[in-house]
Amino acid sequence: MGVLGASGYGGAELLRLLKAHPGVELVGFSSRKYEGKPLSSAWPQLWDERPFIPQEEVLERAEVVFLALPNGLAMGIVPEVLKAGKRAIDLSGDFRLPPGVYEAWYGIPHKSPELYAEAVYGLPELHREELKGARLVANPGCYVTAATLALAPLAAEGVLKGAFVVGLSGVSGAGREGEGTFFAEVNENLKPYKAGGTHRHIPEMEQNLGRLLAQGRRARTHGEAKAVRLSFTPHLVPMTRGILITAEAEVEGGWDQEALNTLYRDFYAQEPFVRVVEGLPETKGTLGSNRVDLKPLYEERTGRVLVFAALDNLVKGMAGQAVQNFNLMMGFSEETALPKEGLWP
Amino acid sequence: MGVLGASGYGGAELLRLLKAHPGVELVGFSSRKYEGKPLSSAWPQLWDERPFIPQEEVLERAEVVFLALPNGLAMGIVPEVLKAGKRAIDLSGDFRLPPGVYEAWYGIPHKSPELYAEAVYGLPELHREELKGARLVANPGCYVTAATLALAPLAAEGVLKGAFVVGLSGVSGAGREGEGTFFAEVNENLKPYKAGGTHRHIPEMEQNLGRLLAQGRRARTHGEAKAVRLSFTPHLVPMTRGILITAEAEVEGGWDQEALNTLYRDFYAQEPFVRVVEGLPETKGTLGSNRVDLKPLYEERTGRVLVFAALDNLVKGMAGQAVQNFNLMMGFSEETALPKEGLWP
């Protein structure tokens, strides 16, 4: 097993989790910036003097490759991985959307559109069966994972008409040395960004919920989808990890708190990493864990349904989910090497 | 001029601003906890050895009294202030709502319901003329100020049908030693609270916007109001000062970005403390100032209007607004002692 892009935050979390995975050997990791240097030179938290090696060597040595690279790179690497009879888990957006939609929202010409049909969408709560034995997984990101899991029960039930989704994210979501993330201008500050329907995770949220609306609970990656219009407004919050989704959903039919509780508890009853909480979720409760905390709330004054979802954007929203997909793909127990409980405080 | 409740955050900001006010003398300030002790013992930022004095002495000495006390106390003090021919600016919720509504949402029996008719609602952007010469001002709080100013142009135009309002607040809004505001459990954390239509600032937001809908731009404090249903979901953000309102408004008629820009710029063209910004507001830009930064955004995908409003909850959302009201009430220039520009970083 190998990791490309091991000097980014997603890569670091993959290393942290995979190093504790029994029965898996980390055969190599790459980073253009740190090539030849020891792991500890890139990451103060790791006590490991093995060097970053060239990407080609990782590809040669590994049977499964995690690609934690910027958008647009995996599409050039995955074809050779699959051709060599190996498997790939892509943490970027390259294989999450139909190539035409991808090109429209990401502004990047797609180099391997033929592989989209092969890619399984890596949200285990919705696509567990398809993931078993998959060769290529398109691992979703933090906002989409949280928003999809928040609204999935309503969509699968066929009652979701639309939603106003507010995303609140810590700065690690912008990556290492992310633009506009200097401490002096982030701490004690709070701001919306990419508001007004311009964030490129919108079509992915709509695709996920639209499939559930069209196909119900057993929706498949490449199946039919109904149209669903979401408003999505992300904000940058002065914290490092954690995202919270606050969604106001317009729903059909008559609902009350008890019916919502039952819907959500039943929907997620067998899920190892989704908890429907009594109170209201808080991001810190998921720190370092692969857990999502969810809460639906019926708002009598407006007849709308509020749903809150909290997760650690680098774990369930990124590397942890990739490991969960890896476990399913390779036949390991799904929970292997994935903490359900986090650090506090 | 005197301050009751000078050992809370609102009191501290009042002292900071009023000490720099030319032509006003701070004749006394009280706090049960610090009575007899010097100001510097309560506040490390103040270099002032004058002692806190008993409340009665402040009331005796001052011609205008600022009441920065917990809800339910001002209603017992204001009658004697007015009887003595003096004036009062109340920073609590006691005189903001009709007594019956107040009792229903605050759970406190009202001791001076007859004074509600006398109280002018202290939002200068909407009630400037009434504030001139007022004897009793009901100074609104941070969430209500921000949400009202965010949606007022749409309401005064008569097109506001409803809104999903998300409130994001730093912890100083909970007061000094506020419950659940320990650093170890707030830093790197984010959580909703009082969700589902239970926050007591909701009726006040609805009252303000309902009056504008019914009466238009020249709405008066005690005039008629139309019903408007808001959803309001507050969140605690790991920062000390600053609030951001993110609202999604449902509006009548056909709008686009340019029409919105014109509406908002015209509405606030003469306001000394409201700025309609080009980009998106951020809370830190208002730190320590009495300014509100606003931005309306037309969202084509949904046909809704997003509005963002940022302000410093202890200044424009509390003490600064009280000083602005004081200036109007006493005939000072409205901008006296009130910075429009803040600290950065």
Added chain:
Amino acid sequence: MGVLGASGYGGAELLRLLKAHPGVELVGFSSRKYEGKPLSSAWPQLWDERPFIPQEEVLERAEVVFLALPNGLAMGIVPEVLKAGKRAIDLSGDFRLPPGVYEAWYGIPHKSPELYAEAVYGLPELHREELKGARLVANPGCYVTAATLALAPLAAEGVLKGAFVVGLSGVSGAGREGEGTFFAEVNENLKPYKAGGTHRHIPEMEQNLGRLLAQGRRARTHGEAKAVRLSFTPHLVPMTRGILITAEAEVEGGWDQEALNTLYRDFYAQEPFVRVVEGLPETKGTLGSNRVDLKPLYEERTGRVLVFAALDNLVKGMAGQAVQNFNLMMGFSEETALPKEGLWP
């Protein structure tokens, strides 16, 4: 195995670590405040509905008891634990100092002075052999662990004459809801406290270093100690976890950087949780791990030796060290259930 005081931060970390310990069963945990309530009601990060049980039940069920209680309580409980043939790991200060010294610095009369001779001082790097099979362990705290490990090589070498030690700590060191740890007054703030030689960890640091000076590297818990005078000045830093010790040591003999490197690397060569780093330690690099990062630096201008030590105060400075001691005491591999690598960012 059971935990007393499971609703404090030390208790929470013990639960996190022990739940992942293979071959150990957590048979009960207590907290006066949460008795009868599920674990998840006290801790948002834990997904565990088992209830807190009365202290007596924990003592009855457990073969090894971790006491994460305020100072002064363990001394009343440990006698019965030992009498019942069980073992105890005390995370408080009760058994770290000779009873007379304890009473002088803690202002608490000692109820079980006779047990001091039995207690092994729980710093594995200095007392590994004594800890194997110990019945009672006095687990040291964060400042003392860091300061002792920072200066131990110089003391064991016999060259340490004295040191100016500056301690910098996140607020979790003050415990849950610790006095003066409200977010609004901690964030963007930094302050010294208990300065001028009044902090009660001073005699413990002097005892540890004095024993090394007198007995050398193989110092034993109750052996002879030489006098060494330290200045210790703690500070509260606006962060949750992590402490850094910055010490300026006055040393005998001629030193240079290379000699220091050799001394420190040799001293800690076999230690599983102590890393001598190339650059300068930073606290975040140890987050959630049981690792200490150390760096000695020879300062030519003054002829002094600077030493920096960083650790996670709740892990190596508290619960992780307790688990390390437990492993030694019970014959488990010392590293069991203890991460050497932390979370980043």
Added chain:
Amino acid sequence: MGVLGASGYGGAELLRLLKAHPGVELVGFSSRKYEGKPLSSAWPQLWDERPFIPQEEVLERAEVVFLALPNGLAMGIVPEVLKAGKRAIDLSGDFRLPPGVYEAWYGIPHKSPELYAEAVYGLPELHREELKGARLVANPGCYVTAATLALAPLAAEGVLKGAFVVGLSGVSGAGREGEGTFFAEVNENLKPYKAGGTHRHIPEMEQNLGRLLAQGRRARTHGEAKAVRLSFTPHLVPMTRGILITAEAEVEGGWDQEALNTLYRDFYAQEPFVRVVEGLPETKGTLGSNRVDLKPLYEERTGRVLVFAALDNLVKGMAGQAVQNFNLMMGFSEETALPKEGLWP
């Protein structure tokens, strides 16, 4: 009056303070990056649409020029300012040290060594008389201001033998977009940097204290200095503004707390911006103000003197001090436009 380098943090603070200065006109400000753009495009806190203009225009229009530029630039600009009969306040290091010392520590060849004799060192508490009417002021930075004021009374008394100085700084000291100051790697982190006697503010601290030792309280900028050896270890603290100096001084003679109190209170009795506090200083107490809070503490166990000094690094440690010097230079009241009290919380 004009400002060069108005898009850095020092520049922003200068604008904030000078815009509120009565009787001074801000005739222009420059920034290469923002030239031609409005002030509000660089600074969200400022409501000012005047454009940044070319540096030459500022120099032409202004009678007094504040230079808030990186080290090495002022030395090329100041000669023409002075030649034109104008005055300069330089916030960089260019004129603080004898040119040879400067070159050795800064690694920059000095272009105007002849002007060093002309420059008055801009610490009003030590050089007030020289500053009146000065043509060129070398404005000291945050660490040096705090460390010098902390130890000045001991040096002027002739008893200071040496000191171990620990500096703790918020990240704004590293400037806008300072290296290594990304939120995700600064928050919840704490680290030393440039340790071991390599920080270039060391010779400046030694020069200031050495002059006081040699000349006593009335020391002059270019007078004789005695050698004094300091150890200085700076740390980066996860906060934006504020620095704290914690110094352990070795002193001659017999001291106790009362004698120290008297020494410090007398030394600073007439100073408008220096407060000797009862308790221990905290950085947040100075936020946004030009005040320094100081505390000497006699440590009986070691016979050493601890001194703590807290200030806002961008005000008294930078722009506020520059305005204080400007006031002295131009004959304004020294306190004009300079708050002594800050924001809290």
